[in-house]
Amino acid sequence: MVKVRMAAPVLQQNDEVARENRELFREKGLFVLNLMSSPGSGKTSILERTIEKLAGRLKLGVIEGDIYTTRDAERIEKFGIPVVQINTAGSCHLDARMVQPALDDFVLDELDLLIVENVGNLVCPAEFDLGEDAAAAVLSVAEGNDKPVKYPLVFRESSVVLINKIDLLPYTDCDIGLLQEDLKKINPQLELFQVSARLDEGFDPWIAWLEQQVKAKKKRPS
Ligand SMILES: Nc1nc2c(ncn2[C@@H]2O[C@H](COP(=O)(O)OP(=O)(O)OP(=O)(O)O)[C@@H](O)[C@H]2O)c(=O)[nH]1
Ligand SMILES: [Mg+2]
Structure with missing residues (x-):
């Protein structure tokens, strides 16, 4: 009789590592945000504005998730904050196991906030818990009014x-x-914020929301 071992389903394995990540973030009192959208909606542009506005107020680190290239990490590096690029080499999303080793590249005790820019994709990233505290979705007005009803999961998870x-x-x-x-x-x-990263408009409520989340996480008893 051939012995068969059932592999734990991918999502179940992911959830175990996500739990470990979440436990580490809890120990450190670090608020972690998963930033998701379809390609080109403006995740990195919003991050750039956000970094400028939080300078001197919160210590921010960034994980960049892309299938290929270090282009987004290079854009973030210019601001002089810690950034790590993860290349998924074909995968359409980050998962908790990709994020876990990248955490070793930060001094987590020195951060207040870690933002993970996921791979540009409106479907797959929402299926994988990274251990984050919250998710934020970006939707640009040029993508069409039907996107929330056609791709609801990311908006449900955010x-x-x-x-x-x-x-x-x-x-x-x-x-x-x-x-x-x-x-x-x-x-x-859902909290809804209308912004223009190009014109640097509408960011105050978003920044206030982030600061509030960071403060609440730090206060949570360990
Ligand atoms: N007009 C206008 N263009 C914008 C705005 N925000 C971003 N863009 C442009 O949209 C394009 C894509 O922006 P990115 O910030 O690279 O988008 P992204 O979501 O990070 O893209 P991926 O990481 O590839 O998924 C760039 O050419 C930006 O200059 C905005 O508020 N208005
Ligand atoms: Mg980007």
């Missing part, structure tokens, strides 16, 4: 949606009222 590129509204058929209604139907708890 605490925040940054509706980006509002400077382009006059050139699109986006109905921003309807877009926000659809997002709230999918997840009534």
Whole structure:
């Protein structure tokens, strides 16, 4: 009789490592955010504005997830904050096992906030827990009004949606009222922020939200 060993399902294995990551973040009192969107919605651009605004207020580290290249990490490195690039070499998302070794490259005790920019993809990243405290999704107004209803998981899993590129509204058929209604139907708890990373507009409520989350995490008893 041939002995068969059933491999633990991929998502189950991922969840075990995600739990270890989450436990480490709890020990360190570190707030960790998973930033997700389709390619080109403006995750890195929003990160750049966010880093500028948090300078001197919070100590921020960044993990960049991309299939190939170190381009996003190079953009972040210019701000002089700790950044690590993970290349997934084909995979459309980060998982907890990719993030775990990257954490060794930071001095976590010296950070208040760690933002993980996931691979540009509106579907796969939302399926993999990294051990983060919260997820934020970026949706640009140029992507079409139907994206929340067609790709609901990422919006269900997120605490925040940054509706980006509002400077382009006059050139699109986006109905921003309807877009926000659809997002709230999918997840009534969502915080919605309208921003333009290009024009550096609308960032104050987002920055206040981040600072509030960091403060709450630090206070949580260990
Ligand atoms: N008009 C306009 N363009 C923007 C805005 N934010 C970002 N962009 C442009 O959109 C393009 C993509 O921006 P990125 O920040 O690289 O997008 P991303 O989501 O990080 O992309 P990936 O990492 O490849 O998934 C760039 O050319 C940005 O300059 C905005 O608010 N308005
Ligand atoms: Mg990017």
